[in-house]
Amino acid sequence: MAISMKSAFGKTLVGVMGAGLVASVSTSALAAWEPEKQVEFVVPAGTGGGADQMARLMQGIIVKHNLMKQSLVVVNKSGGAGAEGFLSVKNAKGDPYKIIITLSNLFTTPLATGVPFNWKDMTPVAMLALDQFILWVNAEKPYKTAKEYIDAAKAAGPGKMKMGGTGSKQEDQILTAGLEKATGTKFSYIPYKGGGEVAVQLVGNHVDSTVNNPAEAVAQWRAGSLRALCVFDDTRMPYKAKVTPTQSWNDIPTCKEAGVPTDYVMLRGIFMAPGVSADQVTYFVEVFKKMMATPEWKEYMEKGAFQQTFMSGKEFADWLGKAEALHKQLMSEAGFLAK
Amino acid sequence: MEELSLLFNGFAIAITPYNIAMMFVGTILGVLIGTLPGLGGANGVAILLPLTFSMEPTSAIIMLSCIYWGALFGGAITSILFNIPGEPWSVATTFDGFPLAQKGSPGEALTAAFTSSFIGAFFAVLVITFLAPMVAKFALKFGPAEFFAVQLLTFCSFVGMSKEPPFKTIAAMMIGFALASVGMDSVTGQLRLTFGSEEMMRGFDFLIAVIGLFGLGEILMTMEEGLAFKGTEAKINARVVFQTWAKLPQYWATSLRSSLIGCWMGITPGGATPASFMAYGIAKKFAKNPEGFGKGELEGIIAPETAAHAAGTSALLPMLTLGIPGSPTAAVLLGGLLIWGLQPGPLLFVEKADFVWGLIASMYLGNLAGLIVVLTTVPYFAAILKIPFSIIAPVILVICAIGSYTVANAEFDMILMLIFGVIGYVFKKLSYPLAPMVLALVLGKMAEGSFRQALLSSQGDLSIFWSNGLVGGISGLAILLLISPLLAKLWSLAKGGNKAAA
Numbered sequence: 025m026a027i028s029m030k031s032a033f034g035k036t037l038v039g040v041m042g043a044g045l046v047a048s049v050s051t052s053a054l055a056a057w058e059p060e061k062q063v064e065f066v067v068p069a070g071t072g073g074g075a076d077q078m079a080r081l082m083q084g085i086i087v088k089h090n091l092m093k094q095s096l097v098v099v100n101k102s103g104g105a106g107a108e109g110f111l112s113v114k115n116a117k118g119d120p121y122k123i124i125i126t127l128s129n130l131f132t133t134p135l136a137t138g139v140p141f142n143w144k145d146m147t148p149v150a151m152l153a154l155d156q157f158i159l160w161v162n163a164e165k166p167y168k169t170a171k172e173y174i175d176a177a178k179a180a181g182p183g184k185m186k187m188g189g190t191g192s193k194q195e196d197q198i199l200t201a202g203l204e205k206a207t208g209t210k211f212s213y214i215p216y217k218g219g220g221e222v223a224v225q226l227v228g229n230h231v232d233s234t235v236n237n238p239a240e241a242v243a244q245w246r247a248g249s250l251r252a253l254c255v256f257d258d259t260r261m262p263y264k265a266k267v268t269p270t271q272s273w274n275d276i277p278t279c280k281e282a283g284v285p286t287d288y289v290m291l292r293g294i295f296m297a298p299g300v301s302a303d304q305v306t307y308f309v310e311v312f313k314k315m316m317a318t319p320e321w322k323e324y325m326e327k328g329a330f331q332q333t334f335m336s337g338k339e340f341a342d343w344l345g346k347a348e349a350l351h352k353q354l355m356s357e358a359g360f361l362a363k
Numbered sequence: 364m365e366e367l368s369l370l371f372n373g374f375a376i377a378i379t380p381y382n383i384a385m386m387f388v389g390t391i392l393g394v395l396i397g398t399l400p401g402l403g404g405a406n407g408v409a410i411l412l413p414l415t416f417s418m419e420p421t422s423a424i425i426m427l428s429c430i431y432w433g434a435l436f437g438g439a440i441t442s443i444l445f446n447i448p449g450e451p452w453s454v455a456t457t458f459d460g461f462p463l464a465q466k467g468s469p470g471e472a473l474t475a476a477f478t479s480s481f482i483g484a485f486f487a488v489l490v491i492t493f494l495a496p497m498v499a500k501f502a503l504k505f506g507p508a509e510f511f512a513v514q515l516l517t518f519c520s521f522v523g524m525s526k527e528p529p530f531k532t533i534a535a536m537m538i539g540f541a542l543a544s545v546g547m548d549s550v551t552g553q554l555r556l557t558f559g560s561e562e563m564m565r566g567f568d569f570l571i572a573v574i575g576l577f578g579l580g581e582i583l584m585t586m587e588e589g590l591a592f593k594g595t596e597a598k599i600n601a602r603v604v605f606q607t608w609a610k611l612p613q614y615w616a617t618s619l620r621s622s623l624i625g626c627w628m629g630i631t632p633g634g635a636t637p638a639s640f641m642a643y644g645i646a647k648k649f650a651k652n653p654e655g656f657g658k659g660e661l662e663g664i665i666a667p668e669t670a671a672h673a674a675g676t677s678a679l680l681p682m683l684t685l686g687i688p689g690s691p692t693a694a695v696l697l698g699g700l701l702i703w704g705l706q707p708g709p710l711l712f713v714e715k716a717d718f719v720w721g722l723i724a725s726m727y728l729g730n731l732a733g734l735i736v737v738l739t740t741v742p743y744f745a746a747i748l749k750i751p752f753s754i755i756a757p758v759i760l761v762i763c764a765i766g767s768y769t770v771a772n773a774e775f776d777m778i779l780m781l782i783f784g785v786i787g788y789v790f791k792k793l794s795y796p797l798a799p800m801v802l803a804l805v806l807g808k809m810a811e812g813s814f815r816q817a818l819l820s821s822q823g824d825l826s827i828f829w830s831n832g833l834v835g836g837i838s839g840l841a842i843l844l845l846i847s848p849l850l851a852k853l854w855s856l857a858k859g860g861n862k863a864a865a
Contacts, residue, residue, distance in 0.1 A: 055574035069696050070694075071409050071691060071694060071698075072405075072688060072691070072694025072695050072698050073406055073694075073696060075407075076698060077698040077701060077702065080409065080412055080413055081700070081702045083413045084412070084413035084416035084702065085416075087413055087414075088416055088417050089414070098409070098413075099772055100409075100452060100771075100774070101771070103546065103547070103564040103565030103566070103771070104546065104547055104554055104561075104564030104565065105547050105556075107551065107561075108561070108564055108566055109566055112560055121783060127665070136552050136553070137547075137552070137553060137554050139554070139564070170463075183822060186820050190838075191549070191552065192548075192549060192550055192551055192552030193551075194552065198550075212820060212821050212822065213819075213820055214816050214820055215549060215550055215552075215816070216816070217549065217812075218694075220685075220686050220688065220697070222680075223686070224502075224503065224685050224687045225506060227503055227685075228503035228504060228505070228506060230506030230820070231820070232506065242706065242708075243685075243686045243706050243707060243708020243709065243710070243711075244685075244686070244709070245707060246706070246709075246710055247708055247709035247710050248709065249709070252575070257815070269373055289839070305430075320416075324702070327701070327704065327706070337557045358550070362553075
């Protein structure tokens with residue numbers, strides 16, 4: 025089975041289409057909109073996590089390079105697996121002073137908990153990047169390839185191998201379910217609070233494998249405690265600089281190459297409240313474009329081995345539609361949908 | 364010794380006029396943040412984090428970690444003066460700090476709290492300096508079963524503490540557990556007990572409950588007891604610091620024990636809040652005068668403050684060596700490190716030795732700066748209690764309201780805080796103990812999560828809690844502590860019985 029979240033447009037078209045749409049909007053407007061008071065930047069997750077880090081980095085870059093005249097204030101609203109944050113944006117109809125950063129809980133939280141919100145209840149602004157997932161095992165273990173590990177999991181019997189991950193019925197568990205379906209294995213999934221904790225539990229041999237994001241496990245990988253078996257994407261990561269003494273991100277095979285046909289990426293994108301004007305959306309798209317051109321952002325992308333894909337406008341909306349359908353399918357197959 | 368030369372190199376990096384200025388700015392900001400309940404070290408550091416992006420990483424982390432030390436110090440101030448814990452880990456400080464201040468010795472209570480904080484932190488920094496690599500490996504041994512055993516140990520060290528009837532204690536604890544289970548269930552990913560309400564999705568935050576139960580509850584009690592329009596007759600002079608210091612050495616055993624508990628809980632990482640509760644419980648068990656606890660015993664301030672600060676400081680060790688934050692504030696600092704391009708983890712000590720040892724040196728200096736800052740403020744803070752109640756009460760109410768709002772930027776939390784205030788008042792009138800409820804609320808969710816994670820990984824087999832020496836030892840110790848009052852009773856009964864027979 026192949027789980028694919030990529031749109032058929034291909035990455036080359038991304039910039040062209042996004043730029044075209046933005047240009048047509050901004051020329052039609054007589055006077056460009058600009059915020060007149062501070063903008064609230066909602067993080068639908070706790071402090072210290074991946075989304076929170078990215079939001080605070082963006083705030084820092086925007087201040088340092090003076091990209092916005094008004095200040096941007098980060099506010100964490102993590103209640104109900106992020107539902108609190110999404111609902112606050114959904115209910116702020118027409119308010120241009122509220123933006124929100126998303127992770128996969130944009131799709132998973134409403135599907136798993138039944139809390140009524142959907143990405144269509146908000147205004148999509150831009151995709152900033154896609155976060156990758158890698159299959160990790162402890163370096164002391166004999167498994168050198170994904171196939172060896174999956175074979176071992178099959179041989180051990182259902183539920184004997186423990187997969188650690190962040191949260192329940194969220195990206196890590198969905199990816200585990202996809203992996204199980206594609207390979208005919210069965211893991212005991214153990215939910216933890218955060219990605220760093222998951223990586224350390226793997227180093228301590230309290231779980232057998234994880235599907236951590238690159239940034240969450242890179243420290244332990246470089247220290248030689250973890251082994252990266254494959255990346256859940258259809259192409260290898262582009263970063264060729266050596267990260268460990270012997271390997272770069274680019275040296276990690278894709279799971280497809282390794283004989284485990286599964287792929288999954290996580291959205292890092294920005295939304296606004298429903299009912300905001302095209303001008304207001306354009307303003308933020310332009311700010312983010314400038315932000316993404318800074319060296320700080322580029323360094324952060326490379327350190328975390330992010331897939332740098334920018335989208336906005338219709339293209340982004342199409343991507344979201346497909347991603348939502350995919351999550352619905354995966355979660356219904358895994359039995360994660362709210363009854 | 365290699366560590367010593369590295370450390371002196373670190374001092375050379377940390378001691379620049381600019382860095383020292385940043386240290387004082389950081390501690391003063393931190394004390395303010397710690398004093399305002401709800402704002403908290405984690406939020407405070409998060410808010411100030413982007414401001415430091417244009418600074419040198421070493422200066423930036425020195426300033427941010429000094430905010431953290433300041434917040435640890437500052438948390439004790441409102442606990443002692445108004446019975447409102449500024450931070451979760453200062454709840455246990457209210458048990459004896461507030462009564463001691465009410466008895467007319469706020470200066471003594473504050474000095475004891477600050478000095479103990481410093482001792483705990485100093486002990487933890489020594490551990491970080493000399494034992495870092497060894498200790499980091501110990502933290503790796505902790506899986507879900509071990510975490511549950513530690514949480515069980517915290518509960519057990521606290522059980523049998525209150526003077527109230529056991530059934531009231533159990534009832535209060537069960538209410539705490541029930542409140543802790545509201546919101547997102549982390550194991551199944553489902554919402555629980557929210558009754559479809561959006562406001563309930565957040566669950567009940569421990570700080571909001573505590574601000575209401577303790578702070579507001581106390582004001583309601585004072586109002587009922589007849590509005591005392593006079594402030595406390597506190598004798599305040601600057602010498603109170605030295606007078607208190609003269610009394611502290613006799614409690615060296617409590618300090619040492621609490622430092623050890625704190626370091627252990629900070630490293631594993633259990634957190635400063637459970638550490639403070641556990642240290643308080645154990646101090647009372649070992650005390651010569653357990654009757655005095657809860658009425659203003661100096662030892663009851665020393666134990667939780669030492670442990671909280673030791674835990675808060677040593678929580679930075681797993682963050683630096685493993686990349687796992689030992690506390691919410693450490694989690695925010697971790698994010699900061701990543702943004703500056705520093706990769707916390709086993710290689711940080713090798714690749715960025717200058718940065719790491721600069722930071723460790725700044726821990727010594729920052730805590731010293733913190734102690735100087737807070738001790739000079741003792742007379743001023745103590746003088747607040749001289750202000751008549753009719754003036755200070757509205758101020759406290761406003762602090763309570765702002766505090767509960769800032770926890771999650773939610774207006775609903777202020778209403779919740781008011782409700783908890785009434786609950787706190789009713790509990791006191793009916794003499795139900797508040798501490799077990801608060802403990803269950805703060806540890807309930809963690810303990811439940813670890814318990815279920817452990818059972819998931821053992822596929823439902825309970826023997827996982829005795830599966831190796833470490834987890835078996837902690838579980839065994841917990842059960843021993845739980846039944847120790849019973850054993851003591853049986854022992855004295857048997858003795859008495861023997862006498863009667865003879």
